[in-house]
Amino acid sequence: xxxxxxxxxxxxxxxxxxxxxxxxxxxxxxxxxxxxxxxxxxxxxxxxxxxxxxxxxxxxxxxxxxxxxxxxxxxxxxxxxxxxxxxxxxxxxxxxxxxxxxxxxxxxxxxxxxxxxxxxxxxxxxxxxxxxxxxxxxxxxxxxxxxxxxxxxxxxxxxxxxxxxxxxxxxxxxxxxxxxxxxxxxxxxxxxxxxxxxxxxxxxxxxxxxxxxxxxxxxxxxxxxxxxxxxxxxxxxxxxxxxxxxxxxxxxxxxxxxxxxxxxxxxxxxxxxxxxxxxxxxxxxxxxxxxxxxxxxxxxxxxxxxxxxxxxxxxxxxxxxxxxxxxxxxxxxxxxxxxxxxxxxxxxxxxxxxxxxxxxxxxxxxxxxxxxxxxxxxxxxxxxxxxxxxxxxxxxxxxxxxxxxxxxxxxxxxxxxxxxxxxxxxxxxxxx
Amino acid sequence: xxxxxxxxxxxxxxxxxxxxxxxxxxxxxxxxxxxxxxxxxxxxxxxxxxxxxxxxxxxxxxxxxxxxxxxxxxxxxxxxxxxxxxxxxxxxxxxxxxxxxxxxxxxxxxxxxxxxxxxxxxxxxxxxxxxxxxxxxxxxxxxxxxxxxxxxxxxxxxxxxxxxxxxxxxxxxxxxxxxxxxxxxxxxxxxxxxxxxxxxxxxxxxxxxxxxxxxxxxxxxxxxxxxxxxxxxxxxxxxxxxxxxxxxxxxxxxxxxxxxxxxxxxxxxxxxxxxxxxxxxxxxxxxxxxxxxxxxxxxxxxxxxxxxxxxxxxxxxxxxxxxxxxxxxxxxxxxxxxxx
Numbered sequence: 001x002x003x004x005x006x007x008x009x010x011x012x013x014x015x016x017x018x019x020x021x022x023x024x025x026x027x028x029x030x031x032x033x034x035x036x037x038x039x040x041x042x043x044x045x046x047x048x049x050x051x052x053x054x055x056x057x058x059x060x061x062x063x064x065x066x067x068x069x070x071x072x073x074x075x076x077x078x079x080x081x082x083x084x085x086x087x088x089x090x091x092x093x094x095x096x097x098x099x100x101x102x103x104x105x106x107x108x109x110x111x112x113x114x115x116x117x118x119x120x121x122x123x124x125x126x127x128x129x130x131x132x133x134x135x136x137x138x139x140x141x142x143x144x145x146x147x148x149x150x151x152x153x154x155x156x157x158x159x160x161x162x163x164x165x166x167x168x169x170x171x172x173x174x175x176x177x178x179x180x181x182x183x184x185x186x187x188x189x190x191x192x193x194x195x196x197x198x199x200x201x202x203x204x205x206x207x208x209x210x211x212x213x214x215x216x217x218x219x220x221x222x223x224x225x226x227x228x229x230x231x232x233x234x235x236x237x238x239x240x241x242x243x244x245x246x247x248x249x250x251x252x253x254x255x256x257x258x259x260x261x262x263x264x265x266x267x268x269x270x271x272x273x274x275x276x277x278x279x280x281x282x283x284x285x286x287x288x289x290x291x292x293x294x295x296x297x298x299x300x301x302x303x304x305x306x307x308x309x310x311x312x313x314x315x316x317x318x319x320x321x322x323x324x325x326x327x328x329x330x331x332x333x334x335x336x337x338x339x340x341x342x343x344x345x346x347x348x349x350x351x352x353x354x355x356x357x358x359x360x361x362x363x364x365x366x367x368x369x370x371x372x373x374x375x376x377x378x379x380x381x382x383x384x385x386x387x388x389x390x391x392x393x394x395x396x397x398x399x400x401x402x403x404x405x406x407x408x409x410x411x412x413x414x415x416x417x418x419x420x421x422x423x424x425x426x427x428x429x430x431x432x
Numbered sequence: 433x434x435x436x437x438x439x440x441x442x443x444x445x446x447x448x449x450x451x452x453x454x455x456x457x458x459x460x461x462x463x464x465x466x467x468x469x470x471x472x473x474x475x476x477x478x479x480x481x482x483x484x485x486x487x488x489x490x491x492x493x494x495x496x497x498x499x500x501x502x503x504x505x506x507x508x509x510x511x512x513x514x515x516x517x518x519x520x521x522x523x524x525x526x527x528x529x530x531x532x533x534x535x536x537x538x539x540x541x542x543x544x545x546x547x548x549x550x551x552x553x554x555x556x557x558x559x560x561x562x563x564x565x566x567x568x569x570x571x572x573x574x575x576x577x578x579x580x581x582x583x584x585x586x587x588x589x590x591x592x593x594x595x596x597x598x599x600x601x602x603x604x605x606x607x608x609x610x611x612x613x614x615x616x617x618x619x620x621x622x623x624x625x626x627x628x629x630x631x632x633x634x635x636x637x638x639x640x641x642x643x644x645x646x647x648x649x650x651x652x653x654x655x656x657x658x659x660x661x662x663x664x665x666x667x668x669x670x671x672x673x674x675x676x677x678x679x680x681x682x683x684x685x686x687x688x689x690x691x692x693x694x695x696x697x698x699x700x701x702x703x704x705x706x707x708x709x710x711x712x713x714x715x716x717x718x719x720x721x722x723x724x725x726x727x728x729x730x731x732x733x734x735x736x737x738x739x740x741x742x743x744x745x746x747x748x749x750x751x752x753x754x755x756x757x758x759x760x761x762x763x764x765x766x767x768x769x770x771x772x
Binding site: 190191197198200201202203204205206268269270272273275276277290293294297318321322323324325326344348349412 | 444445446447449450452454462540541542560562563564565567568572582583584585586626629632655657658660661662692693
């Protein structure tokens with residue numbers, strides 16, 4: 001494997017506290033050396049990337065994506081989804097188990113990681129917590145873990161029953177696995193297709209109340225409290241309500257290991273963006289009120305939010321060209337997460353660049369215990385994103401690497417253009 | 433040491449909400465919200481003109497133009513009156529209903545719309561059980577689309593014919609309407625507001641002309657957020673109190689097909705919200721009684737009230753033809769890029 005020398009760039013490795021001009025040498029898939037500008041000893045044949053004026057950072061880590069394989073290759077494949085991820089600066093993605101069939105076995109977990117899938121970057125499967133994600137019977141977590149699963153969840157569905165969630169938390173804890181909860185009390189969201197409130201009333205749509213999310217988060221935190229086991233790690237997926245964040249904040253103050261992620265659409269958009277039934281603004285959890293959206297921003301800025309995760313949910317074009325209530329939930333997000341985070345969190349709301357990058361790399365990697373990811377210390381994986389932090393550009397859905405185009409961010413201005421994405425020492429994406 | 437000051441609340445400037453591109457076609461009528469006072473005045477004036485015109489002359493207004501009626505839900509009044517309206521203007525109409533068409537075989541709304549357009553339809557009148565369907569149809573076909581009722585959302589021509597009925601009784605001398613025409617008038621809409629597209633369209637339309645709208649019903653059928661649906665709307669849970677303030681009362685059917693598992697005690701409901709002869713005589717002896725139909729006698733109102741002297745229910749039906757002639761004419765004569 002050719003060595004890659006990245007020269008002249010501004011290295012930001014938030015986990016390691018590095019923020020300055022450094023050259024970086026990648027060899028054998030790992031970070032081999034970090035040196036002051038011009039100080040690298042170059043082996044023969046090393047490829048040199050000129051990163052002058054660019055930021056060099058740990059490859060981004062998205063712990064919440066839907067790659068649709070096995071079973072729904074018409075929406076996305078592992079190859080196309082990871083190509084989109086690489087274009088977005090990601091080098092690791094954690095793939096949700098709501099595939100067809102549901103990833104509730106070591107066999108499927110291994111299948112997803114096989115070289116034949118053609119992944120451009122590293123895919124970490126997340127195993128289903130219960131058989132078929134039906135919320136009734138626990139899967140064999142040890143088998144899932146040994147096949148490579150990095151967490152368990154029934155994402156797309158909640159683990160609703162108290163006893164099942166309790167067993168899931170404690171069985172996962174024994175193996176050091178994180179439990180990711182899709183917090184939605186589905187008894188309160190029957191037939192609903194957007195946030196409950198004045199907008200849903202005006203549009204004549206049934207609404208999902210915010211308590212459907214926060215109530216389940218509160219229930220889960222109660223279960224974690226009762227278990228009294230420091231190994232238990234509850235992670236709340238796609239948090240969208242102020243009340244759920246408040247519960248997470250409180251749990252943390254009590255010393256519990258409860259973490260959460262927020263998706264870019266939930267810190268940028270509100271239910272008003274549904275407009276006149278835009279199916280590309282339909283997802284679950286739904287876009288919420290401005291008060292909830294503002295709480296997402298505040299909680300990201302003040303550090304309660306542990307990670308930005310996209311909930312990349314590709315669908316075929318024809319699936320979204322239907323009546324709003326019939327359209328499937330979800331939007332794509334891998335190619336817009338960095339550009340939106342830099343444009344809004346960094347430029348508009350003045351979050352330091354290192355902290356934004358940490359939310360997209362070091363912190364999510366730590367949440368799922370992905371060793372050697374989300375950092376560029378010597379010996380870590382050679383997972384790097386190199387981007388122009390000053391470049392503004394317009395995202396066009398038609399130019400996506402994903403199979404899907406279901407995004408509300410078509411035509412939006414992004415900040416930060418990815419020049420190269422390097423996965424384990426190989427160039428996975430090269431932009432102009 | 434002083435405690436650290438609380439950090440100043442940041443001034444957030446989030447991304448703006450983009451302006452709606454709808455309606456694409458100036459002849460479309462998707463929502464009562466899209467109607468300016470001038471457009472309402474135009475439609476009402478044309479309704480009266482067309483209604484009074486010699487049918488043999490009127491017949492040439494849209495001679496041989498093609499209008500498609502696309503109905504995903506059953507309908508008596510709306511379908512028949514739209515059909516009579518289009519035919520009365522000389523247009524050819526064709527009816528496609530979800531049963532007995534390729535919709536049964538799984539054809540999508542998009543493909544059905546494109547097919548109708550390919551067959552020469554110049555406007556589509558759509559009744560659909562899913563809120564927002566007319567917006568999808570308009571976006572995909574770019575034809576003028578007339579919303580003949582979408583899910584729980586809107587039924588704008590019903591609101592226009594209700595307005596025409598109200599004006600005939602409460603403002604008989606008024607020629608052209610303006611934003612003050614119904615100042616001082618209170619209209620109560622009572623019953624199943626939550627599931628009613630008629631309520632939503634009237635809640636948007638009537639305040640445009642200065643009316644106050646009181647919505648009335650139990651909280652299962654009338655959530656508090658209804659008061660935020662627009663200006664000029666207030667909730668009054670006490671039906672008798674609402675009646676005492678009203679010059680017009682619009683009764684709504686409980687939409688059993690949309691209750692989605694909601695359990696209602698009908699006896700309780702009738703006690704609180706049924707319009708009876710006694711209630712009407714006691715609290716609103718001069719108000720007009722309206723109903724968009726279908727009426728369920730003995731539930732939201734008694735047979736005596738439905739057939740009584742204050743009832744204008746059949747006038748509403750009759751006004752439907754005149755209003756729909758005006759909006760069909762508008763659909764086929766408005767010029768894309770122009771203003772209607």
